[in-house]
Amino acid sequence: xxxxCTADGSYTLYSEAYQQSFHSHRGxxxxxxxxxxxxxxxxxxxxxxxxxxxxEVGFGTGLNFLLTAELARRLGTPLYYVALEQELLxxxxxxxxxYRELLKDSFLLTNLLSFRxxxxxxxxxxxxxxxxxxxxxxxxxxxDATLGSLEQDAFHAVYQDAFSPEANPELWSEPxxxxxxxxxxxxxxxxxxxxxxxxxxxxxxxxxxxTKRPGPPGGKREVLVATKASPSASMQGGSTxxx
Numbered sequence: 286x287x288x289x290c291t292a293d294g295s296y297t298l299y300s301e302a303y304q305q306s307f308h309s310h311r312g313x314x315x316x317x318x319x320x321x322x323x324x325x326x327x328x329x330x331x332x333x334x335x336x337x338x339x340x341e342v343g344f345g346t347g348l349n350f351l352l353t354a355e356l357a358r359r360l361g362t363p364l365y366y367v368a369l370e371q372e373l374l375x376x377x378x379x380x381x382x383x384y385r386e387l388l389k390d391s392f393l394l395t396n397l398l399s400f401r402x403x404x405x406x407x408x409x410x411x412x413x414x415x416x417x418x419x420x421x422x423x424x425x426x427x428x429d430a431t432l433g434s435l436e437q438d439a440f441h442a443v444y445q446d447a448f449s450p451e452a453n454p455e456l457w458s459e460p461x462x463x464x465x466x467x468x469x470x471x472x473x474x475x476x477x478x479x480x481x482x483x484x485x486x487x488x489x490x491x492x493x494x495x496t497k498r499p500g501p502p503g504g505k506r507e508v509l510v511a512t513k514a515s516p517s518a519s520m521q522g523g524s525t526x527x528x
Contacts, residue, residue: 286298286299286300286301286374286378287299287301288381288382289306289310291308291309291310291311291312291313291314292310292311292312292315292503293311293312293313293314293315293503294314295308295312295313295314295315295348295384295387296313296382296383296384297309297310297313297346297348297382298345298346298374298378298382300448303448303452303453304452305448305449305452307345307346307348308345308346308348309478309501309504309505311501311503311504311505312501312503312504313346313348314348314352314387315501315502315503315504316478316501316504317348317349317352318352318501319500319501319502319504319508320476320477320478320500320501320508321349321353321444321446321476322349322352322353322356324474324476324498324508324509324510325339325442325443325444325474325475325476325510326441326442326474327339327353327441327442328356330362330441330442331353331356331357331360331362331364332356332360332362334360334361334362335362335441336362336363336364336365337357337362337363337364337365337441337442338364338365338366338367338439338440338441338442339353339364339365339366339367339440339441339442339443339444340367340368340369340435340439340440340442340443340444340465340468341366341367341368341369341443341444341446342369342430342443342444342445342446342447342456342465343368343369343370343446343447343448343456344368344369344370344373344425345370345374345446346374346379346382346384347374347379347384347397348382348384348387349444349446350366350368350397350423351384351387351388351393351394351397352387352388353366354366354393354417354421354423355388355389355390355393357420357421358390358393358417358421359389359390361420362420363420363421364420364421364422365422365424366422366423366424367423367424367426367440368423368424368425368426369426369430369433370425370426370427371427371428371429371430372407372427373401373404373407373408373425373427374401375401375406376398376401376402379394379397379398379401380398392417393417396415396417397415397423400413400415408427409427410427410428410429411426411427411428412424412425412426412427413425413426413427430456430461431455431456431458431460431461434464435464435465435467435468436468437467437468438467438468438469438470438471439468439469439470440468440469440470440473441469441470441473441474442469442473442474442475442476443465443468443469443473443474443475443476444476444477445465445475445476445477445479446477446478449479450479450481450483450484457479457484457487458487459487459490459491462484462487462488462491463491466488466491466492466493466513469513470513471513471514471515472512472513472515473512473513474510474511474512474513475488475493475509475510475511475512475513476508476509476510476511477508477509477511478500478505478508478509479509480497480505480507480508480509484509485509485511488511492513492514493511493512493513493514494511494512494514495509495510495511496509496510496511496512497509497510498510
């Protein structure tokens, strides 16, 4: 892994194994906020006070979680965040990314680093819960994401942030995208940086309404939003996140 400073001053990692960076080199924070928080509708839900459940594919450096959690904690909106990850990065690597400089709430990163240090260097496959409070919970599911089962109609949003289809094809396969569709609540949204035609067609075959929206300033020209079909439901409202 190599640490990269991106165009907006935030940091990310470059994976030699996958030959890709974890976030856009044009702006890690800008990508997280524009593509995932806003594109998925999560930011709007949190601002409106709706308890929200998020599923992330690829926890990576934790940036998407930290920015989502910071907004939820500042607003006092309940957030239950589930992240699928094959290999959890060491605490020292996470700390070297200098996310303290990005966050107004240092408690979030401090707690995440403490949680990571308490785990083995290579945690066994399973579920690990980092509870900040009864209103803010992060659950890491370690292991092969394609082998685990996902709850049906459970999440308001999916952050599909795996490495590219070329580097990580199993996480963009038709069966896995179908599992993500099933995990979303009616009218829930899947957000991703990837707009490849093959991916869009696979999503559409499962029933998603797939659209492209402008990318973040200075970043990709277009990003993706796929909405689960629902003739009558909307993203408004919601239930209290699971305890």
